[in-house]
Structures are given as structure tokens and as C-alpha cells.
Amino acid sequence: MIPVIGELRPWLDPTQLEMHRLPMRSSLPAGDGLRRSLDGNWLLRLFDHPDLVPAGAVRGATPEPNRQWQAVAVPGNWTLQVDGDAPHYTNVQMPFPGPPPVLPERNPTGVYRRSFTVPHGWSGRRVVVHVGGAESVHAVYVNDRFVGYGTDSRLPSEYDITDVVQTGANHIAVVVMRYSAHSYIEDQDQWWMAGLHRHVFIEARAEVDVADVAIVADYDPAARTGVLTALTTVSFGTAPAPGYTVRTRVETLGGRRVGVGAHQQVPHEHAAPYVFQGHRVVASWPALRVEPWSAESPTLYRVVIELLGPDDQVIDHTDQRIGFRRVEVRDRQLLVNDQPIWVFGVNRHDHHPDRGKAVTVDDMRADLVAMRAHNITAIRTSHYPNDPAFLDLCDELGFYVVAEANIESHGYNDSLCNDARYRAAWLDRGARMVTRDRNHPSVIIWSLGNESGYGVNHDALAGWIRKADPTRPVQYEDATRVEGWLDGGRAATDIVCPMYPSIAAIAEYALNPLADRPLIMCEYSHAMGNSNGSLADYWHTITTTPGLQGGFLWEWKDHTLRRRGPDGVSRLAYGGQFGDTPHDCNFVADGMMSADLEPRPALREVAWVYRPVTVTAVGDELQIENRQSFLGLGWLRARWEHLVDGSPVASGRLDLPDIAPRTSARVPMPSFGAGCEGDSERSLVVRWELQRRAWWAPAGHVVAWDEVTLGGERSAPVPVRVPVRVSGGEPIGMLLTSGPELNLWRAATDNDGFKLMPDLAVRLRIGGQALRRWQEAGVDRLDPADLVHHRSQVHDDEHGTTYRHVVEVPEDLADLARVGVMFTVSGRFDRMRWFGRGPHENYPDRRSSAMLAVWEADIDACPYLIPQEFGLRTDCRWLELIDRVSGQRVRVDAQSDALHMSVTRHLPADLFAAAHVDDLRSRDDVVVCIDVAHRGVGTASCGPDVLEPYRIPAGRHEFAYRLSASRG
Ligand code: GAL
Numbered sequence: 001m002i003p004v005i006g007e008l009r010p011w012l013d014p015t016q017l018e019m020h021r022l023p024m025r026s027s028l029p030a031g032d033g034l035r036r037s038l039d040g041n042w043l044l045r046l047f048d049h050p051d052l053v054p055a056g057a058v059r060g061a062t063p064e065p066n067r068q069w070q071a072v073a074v075p076g077n078w079t080l081q082v083d084g085d086a087p088h089y090t091n092v093q094m095p096f097p098g099p100p101p102v103l104p105e106r107n108p109t110g111v112y113r114r115s116f117t118v119p120h121g122w123s124g125r126r127v128v129v130h131v132g133g134a135e136s137v138h139a140v141y142v143n144d145r146f147v148g149y150g151t152d153s154r155l156p157s158e159y160d161i162t163d164v165v166q167t168g169a170n171h172i173a174v175v176v177m178r179y180s181a182h183s184y185i186e187d188q189d190q191w192w193m194a195g196l197h198r199h200v201f202i203e204a205r206a207e208v209d210v211a212d213v214a215i216v217a218d219y220d221p222a223a224r225t226g227v228l229t230a231l232t233t234v235s236f237g238t239a240p241a242p243g244y245t246v247r248t249r250v251e252t253l254g255g256r257r258v259g260v261g262a263h264q265q266v267p268h269e270h271a272a273p274y275v276f277q278g279h280r281v282v283a284s285w286p287a288l289r290v291e292p293w294s295a296e297s298p299t300l301y302r303v304v305i306e307l308l309g310p311d312d313q314v315i316d317h318t319d320q321r322i323g324f325r326r327v328e329v330r331d332r333q334l335l336v337n338d339q340p341i342w343v344f345g346v347n348r349h350d351h352h353p354d355r356g357k358a359v360t361v362d363d364m365r366a367d368l369v370a371m372r373a374h375n376i377t378a379i380r381t382s383h384y385p386n387d388p389a390f391l392d393l394c395d396e397l398g399f400y401v402v403a404e405a406n407i408e409s410h411g412y413n414d415s416l417c418n419d420a421r422y423r424a425a426w427l428d429r430g431a432r433m434v435t436r437d438r439n440h441p442s443v444i445i446w447s448l449g450n451e452s453g454y455g456v457n458h459d460a461l462a463g464w465i466r467k468a469d470p471t472r473p474v475q476y477e478d479a480t481r482v483e484g485w486l487d488g489g490r491a492a493t494d495i496v497c498p499m500y501p502s503i504a505a506i507a508e509y510a511l512n513p514l515a516d517r518p519l520i521m522c523e524y525s526h527a528m529g530n531s532n533g534s535l536a537d538y539w540h541t542i543t544t545t546p547g548l549q550g551g552f553l554w555e556w557k558d559h560t561l562r563r564r565g566p567d568g569v570s571r572l573a574y575g576g577q578f579g580d581t582p583h584d585c586n587f588v589a590d591g592m593m594s595a596d597l598e599p600r601p602a603l604r605e606v607a608w609v610y611r612p613v614t615v616t617a618v619g620d621e622l623q624i625e626n627r628q629s630f631l632g633l634g635w636l637r638a639r640w641e642h643l644v645d646g647s648p649v650a651s652g653r654l655d656l657p658d659i660a661p662r663t664s665a666r667v668p669m670p671s672f673g674a675g676c677e678g679d680s681e682r683s684l685v686v687r688w689e690l691q692r693r694a695w696w697a698p699a700g701h702v703v704a705w706d707e708v709t710l711g712g713e714r715s716a717p718v719p720v721r722v723p724v725r726v727s728g729g730e731p732i733g734m735l736l737t738s739g740p741e742l743n744l745w746r747a748a749t750d751n752d753g754f755k756l757m758p759d760l761a762v763r764l765r766i767g768g769q770a771l772r773r774w775q776e777a778g779v780d781r782l783d784p785a786d787l788v789h790h791r792s793q794v795h796d797d798e799h800g801t802t803y804r805h806v807v808e809v810p811e812d813l814a815d816l817a818r819v820g821v822m823f824t825v826s827g828r829f830d831r832m833r834w835f836g837r838g839p840h841e842n843y844p845d846r847r848s849s850a851m852l853a854v855w856e857a858d859i860d861a862c863p864y865l866i867p868q869e870f871g872l873r874t875d876c877r878w879l880e881l882i883d884r885v886s887g888q889r890v891r892v893d894a895q896s897d898a899l900h901m902s903v904t905r906h907l908p909a910d911l912f913a914a915a916h917v918d919d920l921r922s923r924d925d926v927v928v929c930i931d932v933a934h935r936g937v938g939t940a941s942c943g944p945d946v947l948e949p950y951r952i953p954a955g956r957h958e959f960a961y962r963l964s965a966s967r968g
């Protein structure tokens with residue numbers, strides 16, 4: 001049995017939060033040479049249950065590696081490092097039956113062992129071991145002695161080991177139980193992992209030392225000064241003594257002093273216990289001349305704290321990077337430094353496809369670089385505190401952060417939040433997070449957690465946070481879901497932060513005169529597969545309706561994990577692919593990015609809706625709006641380009657006046673001379689480029705773009721302007737390997753329905769219902785001509801072959817996937833050129849970022865993990881398929897209104913049949929779809945379905961196109 005606590009089994013008891021754990025404190029740096037990392041190789045032995053861990057496993061000299069004791073990396077998840085215990089994915093449901101706090105019969109328990117050295121120079125100091133994060137709960141043993149026990153897998157635990165270590169060689173064992181009573185409040189939608197996934201180190205601390213520093217760095221926007229309070233807590237390892245002082249000063253990161261330093265006595269006696277507040281020193285500065293911090297301009301300062309002994313020698317020192325800013329909710333707005341901000345946000349989990357929860361600083365930085373390059377400037381740390389290094393990066397690089405407590409009881413949504421056994425855990429998790437992260441300027445809002453119903457435990461936590469940190473608003477989604485947006489959940493949320501609301505619902509809220517809290521969606525636009533429809537519609541409503549400020553997309557990246565299959569090939573795996581049951585399949589793959597940080601096409605749309613500057617045409621002028629809250633546009637340069645029929649004919653620099661933040665200005669339309677007469681289509685593109693290299697992109701990177709139409713808009717039928725050289729007598733029919741034939745089916749998207757989770761989709765009716773409807777009507781398998789009334793005409797002339805189609809969709813088939821045709825040509829036509837929206841894939845409800853121009857590209861590969869419809873380019877005037885070797889081209893000219901076209905190497909049936917993108921085989925032929933109508937993509941996998949204007953009505957659909965072939 002595991003020593004000391006084996007009999008007590010604290011992991012079974014939700015009230016048992018910790019034993020001998022030191023109080024949480026802010027992340028203070030260690031003095032030089034006083035911290036030793038214990039990261040690296042440890043030996044791990046797995047047991048099936050904590051009761052099966054023999055005392056010998058944590059005692060005695062560190063074992064030698066053998067079959068039982070395997071080397072694993074710390075930080076790491078053993079579920080990705082050793083055989084015998086795999087990751088397990090569930091969303092809402094728990095991975096094992098309950099009820100809380102009952103645990104499964106098999107509860108893998110790992111004993112980590114290693115030895116370490118305590119340097120000579122550390123004698124006379126206290127020694128502390130820091131366990132950065134252990135999933136789910138852990139116990140620590142040093143030199144055979146029990147040291148402590150801790151819960152909350154996403155926050156560090158520290159234990160004083162002074163009395164059990166010796167100078168020189170020591171050994172440590174950390175026992176980690178995979179599941180515990182606390183798993184029921186760590187039921188987030190992610191992989192269940194296990195192990196020591198964050199840093200472990202030991203540290204020497206002075207006998208009398210700075211135990212914690214809590215800083216409030218307020219900014220007074222009217223006076224333009226910083227208002228600073230630094231509260232330093234001193235801890236006395238021995239009896240408190242007189243004569244200790246604390247010196248506090250503020251400086252720039254370059255070391256320049258700001259204001260005068262403070263030097264204060266540490267209260268030491270308990271002579272007046274009634275008024276004694278602790279060994280605390282409060283230094284304050286009412287008006288410092290400083291630059292404010294914001295995500296746009298993240299100016300940091302440093303507070304340096306020195307503790308001096310009675311002999312006036314510095315015995316301990318530490319520092320904190322801070323930023324001066326004020327966050328308020330006032331007049332239905334979230335304000336930073338008195339200015340409303342747009343919340344261009346995304347939800348981010350800690351995730352790496354190989355390392356799981358053990359993300360490195362480089363991983364975090366890579367996320368942030370890619371976010372910033374797509375104009376994302378706000379992050380919700382869904383759904384738990386991240387490594388402190390993440391907040392350091394956000395402080396430094398400039399991101400607004402909603403810091404969320406590690407509390408989610410989704411599987412037992414409505415009970416645990418009122419369960420007294422979990423009350424202490426609720427409070428502890430939130431309070432420890434605030435204590436650790438309060439000094440970070442990037443954290444502008446505290447979140448009480450996610451999807452845990454709404455109960456007394458929430459109000460208790462909110463009350464604690466509001467008293468401990470009155471400088472930040474508190475938010476919690478379920479409080480208003482349960483009690484209503486208008487007046488519900490006030491005790492737990494200062495912000496109405498719904499998830500996946502419809503546009504109509506947020507507008508209705510904001511227009512209600514009784515609404516007095518800002519609405520910022522904690523989750524919206526679920527990026528599962530081909531998704532994120534109506535992003536631009538959301539942002540149109542957000543930017544035109546006071547009271548709405550934006551939200552956090554769901555979610556930054558897929559959580560897939562690289563797994564080597566029996567065939568020896570590695571692929572990115574989703575739920576169930578590790579033999580994990582029950583599971584929620586590909587719900588774990590709902591990112592704007594793949595787990596490998598490959599951007600999905602929708603991320604272009606995100607970059608566009610989140611752009612910091614917009615351009616629209618108003619009469620003869622361009623209206624330019626600076627959407628930033630603090631900066632001018634000087635960091636960007638604007639270039640315009642005049643397009644005629646999609647091709648540039650003139651370009652130049654746009655001269656700009658100063659445009660203050662959150663204001664707009666008009667400038668004359670650039671004049672472009674000749675070339676714009678007749679019925680040519682004309683547009684003006686304005687691109688905003690980075691003037692100088694930024695930490696997130698090179699100079700010249702296009703930050704924002706807009707295209708305004710200048711008239712000459714097309715009317716049907718399209719006049720034939722481009723002369724086509726018909727290939728020497730070769731009728732187009734010879735080049736087609738099949739079709740054109742009527743096509744009403746697209747390989748269902750994750751939003752159309754969950755093809756891999758029919759139980760969810762069909763029985764429980766969760767997610768989009770379009771797929772179920774189509775399947776019931778046989779759209780996926782019947783001859784389309786049997787479903788709709790279809791007439792077509794074919795006409796040959798010297799320009800090619802023209803096809804005209806009339807399709808009558810009956811009432812009961814309204815809301816089809818598409819109405820169009822499909823044909824195939826030889827695979828040698830592997831490049832495409834088109835005049836339509838691009839360059840990236842776009843759909844009727846996700847195309848604002850796609851400019852109407854002439855584009856050229858290779859044929860897309862399926863960008864989605866679960867094969868589904870992809871590759872559409874809307875509003876095509878024409879499209880050419882190019883054989884690069886012979887120069888031969890097959891050309892499609894829309895002869896009616898512009899048509900939507902896609903070119904891929906897969907039939908819809910191929911895509912629908914495949915369960916993983918790596919199972920997809922390219923056809924030899926190229927598959928071309930031409931649609932007069934194509935259903936939007938919506939976000940029905942979790943959220944609103946495709947909006948009415950982007951659905952396909954019943955009735956008559958008419959279209960025509962000409963196919964021709966040419967050489968070179
Ligand atoms: C939300 C939840 C997220 C995730 C998402 C669906 O309900 O907060 O954690 O589950 O839905 O992907």
C-alpha cells in the first residue's frame with residue numbers, strides 16, 4: 001500500500017484538496033542558482049489502481065530502468081509515452097460510470113522516480129519542490145518520506161521539503177492517480193490524459209523570504225498616470241523578528257527608475273493581534289508617469305522587491321513584470337483604459353499532437369504568432385489555467401486573456417455546483433488561480449470555469465474573487481444560460497457571455513433597453529470541419545449594435561494526437577482511435593487549425609472579420625475605419641489596386657490622414673485613368689501591409705484587405721469577351737471523362753450531420769439535421785433526376801458547347817446541399833485558373849474574405865480531417881483547367897449569373913465514404929462541380945444551422961455554362 005495516505009485514500013474524497021501544500025502565490029522568479037529543474041527523464045511504473053502501489057515503489061534508491069520501470073519525459077503525459085494506458089476522449093459524458101465521486105475499477109496510477117542533488121550552497125535555506133501540473137491528483141515522497149498531496153491538474157503545487165532533504169544525493173517519487181473524485185470537476189471536452197505534464201523543479205528559499213507579491217497596476221486614463229499598489233508578504237521560517245524591511249521600486253524593462261522607491265518596515269509583532277494583518281508591506285504610488293498597457297501597445301514595467309534583514313543586507317529579492325491598465329464594465333461596455341475594445345477572440349486549449357498537454361514555450365509562441373497573424377488579439381484559456389509562461393507571453397506580446405478556473409462538471413451539470421462535497425474545491429480552484437495570475441496585465445477577466453450548471457458554489461467563488469481582486473470583471477456563461485441574459489446570474493457574471501447564440505438572439509438582447517451588461521460570446525462559430533458560416537454576419541451585427549463587443553471562436557486548433565497505426569503509418573487520431581470507449585469521436589477535431597498548426601481555409605475569414613481597419617466605398621470616396629482602440633494606422637501602409645475583369649490594371653499607395661482609434665475618415669477614391677469603360681467589371685482592392693517586421697510577421701504582411709465594387713457589375717448572360725481558340729477539331733466532349741450530369745449531393749460537412757456519430761445525429765438529434773433529411777430522401781444514393789424535375793439543352797458552336805439546365809426542386813426537397821452538375825476530366829489538368837472569389841476556398845456564407853479576381857492555383861487537397869465537401873469557389877465567371885505539360889486548357893464560362901465551382905480529385909461519394917483524410921485516395925481524374933446554388937456551411941455541429949438566405953429554396957433553378965477547349 002502506498003505509504004501514509006494509502007489507507008486514507010484522499011483521491012476518493014472531493015473535500016480532500018491538499019495535504020502540506022504551501023499556499024499558492026504568484027509566479028515569482030527564483031534567484032540565480034537557486035532553482036534546479038527536475039525536468040527530463042524520470043522512471044515510471046504503472047499500476048492498475050492506487051491500492052496496488054506497494055510501499056517499495058516509492059521508497060529506496062531510485063530503480064534501474066527495466067521492464068517495469070520505463071524512462072519517460074517530464075513534462076509529459078504517460079498516456080502518450082508508454083504502452084498500457086492510452087488517451088481517452090469524451091466530451092460531456094464521463095469516461096466511466098458514476099455517480100460522483102465513484103471511480104472506475106481500473107484507475108491507472110503511475111509512480112515517477114528520479115534522484116536529484118541539493119547543492120552545497122543551499123544549506124541554511126528552505127527547500128521547496130514545485131510540481132507544475134499533474135493529472136489528476138498526486139502525492140510526493142522525498143527520501144522515503146511523505147511530503148504532501150495536491151489536487152487541480154492545471155495549477156502548480158509546492159511542498160516544503162527542507163526537513164527531508166540533505167545536501168548531495170536525494171530521491172523523489174511522485175505518485176499520480178489518473179482519476180480521482182476531482183475528475184468529476186475536470187470534465188472538460190478534451191482527452192483524458194495522465195502524468196506530470198508541466199515543469200518540476202526544486203528551489204531554495206531564504207529562511208525569511210518574500211512569500212508573495214500582489215500588484216495592482218491601475219491606469220488613470222484622465223490623468224494619464226499609473227496608480228500602483230504592491231503588497232509584499234514576507235514569510236518567516238523561524239519566529240517573526242523585528243528589523244526586517246522591504247524596498248520596492250518601479251522601473252522600465254530597460255532598468256530606468258520610475259518614481260521614487262519605497263522602503264518600509266515589515267510588521268513583526270503580534271502585540272496587537274486584533275489589528276495585525278500579516279507580515280505585509282503595502283507600497284503605493286498614486287501617480288506614476290507611465291505608458292499604459294493594452295494588447296495593441298503592451299508596454300511593460302518591472303516592480304523590484306528587496307527584503308532586507310536587520311543588518312540592512314538584502315536577503316531576498318524578486319520582481320514582477322507589470323502593465324498599467326484599467327479594466328471596467330461600465331455603460332454596457334467592457335472598457336480597457338476607458339476605451340471600448342473589440343474582442344477578436346479565440347478559445348485555446350493546451351495541446352500538442354505529440355506531447356499532449358505538455359506544451360513548450362515554443363509551442364505556445366507558435367500559437368500566438370499564428371493567432372496574431374490572423375488578427376486574433378484575445379484568448380480565453382479554455383478551460384483551465386495555463387502554464388504561467390503563457391501569460392508571460394500574452395503580457396509581452398499583447399493579448400487580452402480571459403483566465404478560466406479549472407472547473408467543469410459537465411457530465412453532472414446541475415448537481416455538483418450545489419454539492420457541498422465539492423464546495424471547497426470550487427473555491428480553492430478559483431482562488432488559487434487568481435492568486436497565481438493576478439499580476440498579469442494580459443488577464444482582463446476571471447472566468448469561474450465552464451459548463452458546470454449554476455449553483456451556490458459559483459456564487460461563493462465569485463464572491464471570493466470580487467473581494468480579492470476588485471480590479472477585474474468576473475464571467476461565467478452558465479449563470480445567464482440558467483437564469484436568463486437580461487437579469488440572470490448577476491452574482492456570478494458581470495458579462496453576458498453566451499455560447500453559440502444566434503445572431504438574432506444577440507441582437508435582440510443588445511436592443512433591449514433593459515440590457516445593462518456587455519455581451520461577449522465565450523464561444524461561437526464552431527470550427528468543426530468545413531464550418532464557420534456567417535462569421536461576417538456575426539461581425540456585421542456586432543459592430544453595428546451597441547452592447548455587443550465580440551467573442552471567442554471555438555476553437556483554435558484540433559486536439560488530434562499522432563498515433564502510429566498497425567500499418568506503421570502515423571496519423572492524427574481522434575476519439576475512439578485509441579480503443580477508448582465510450583468516446584465522442586471527431587468532436588475533438590473542431591479547430592481553425594489542425595493540431596499541426598496547418599490553417600484551415602476559414603482562418604482567412606477570421607483574419608478578415610477581425611481586421612483592425614476596414615474600407616468601404618461611399619459615393620466617390622473611400623470610408624476608412626480604424627477599429628483599434630488605442631493606435632493610429634501608422635504601423636500599416638495601404639496599397640490600392642484597380643481590377644478590371646479581375647486583373648490588376650493600376651495600383652498605388654493610398655495617402656491617408658491621421659485616423660484616430662475608433663474613428664473613421666473619408667479619402668478620395670484613387671484615380672486610375674483609362675481602362676474602366678464599357679461593361680467590364682471593375683473593383684478596387686485596398687491592402688494594408690505591415691510597415692516593418694513585427695514579432696508575428698515580416699514587413700509587407702497583409703494585415704487587412706477589402707474589395708469594393710466600382711460598377712460594371714455583371715448581368716446575365718455574361719458576354720463572351722475572352723476569345724477562345726478551339727482546339728483543332730477536338731470536340732470538348734472528347735476531353736470529358738464523364739458528365740456533365742445533374743448533381744444535388746455534397747459530401748456532408750460536420751455541420752450537415754455527424755456521419756461518424758449517427759447515434760448522436762439521428763437518435764438524439766444533436767448537431768445538424770440536413771444529412772439525415774437528405775439520406776431519408778435518398779439524395780445521397782438515388783439518381784438526382786428521379787428527385788427533381790430537370791431539363792437540359794446542349795448547343796455546339798464555334799466557341800464550344802453550351803449547356804442550359806432548368807431544375808425544379810419540389811417543396812419537400814427544399815434546402816438541398818447544391819443544385820448543379822458534375823463532370824470529370826483527365827487528371828493531367830491539374831492546375832486551375834478562375835475569375836471568381838478566392839484564392840482560398842469559400843462558401844456562400846463564408847466568402848467575405850475571398851476577393852473577386854482572377855486567381856491561379858493547384859488543385860486543393862482536402863483540408864479537413866474527416867473527409868467532407870471542400871474546395872468551392874463562389875461567384876465564378878469562368879474557370880480554366882490547365883494541363884501544364886501540353887498547355888491544353890478546358891474552360892468553363894458561366895453563361896448565366898456567376899456560378900460556384902470546385903475542382904478536386906474526389907467524387908462526393910469518395911469523400912463521404914472516408915472516415916479519415918489519410919484514407920482518402922485521389923482519383924486519376926479531376927472532378928469538377930458547377931453549382932447554380934450551394935448551401936452555406938453554417939455552424940450546426942454546435943450552434944446555429946445555415947441561415948435562411950444561404951439555403952436553397954424549392955422552385956426553379958436555371959443556369960448555363962459553356963465548355964470549350966484551347967491550347968496554350
Ligand atoms: C462547448 C464547450 C467546449 C466544447 C464545445 C464543443 O459546449 O464549452 O468545451 O465542448 O462546446 O466543441
Ligand code: MG
Binds near residue numbers: 092187188408451
Ligand atoms: Mg463541456
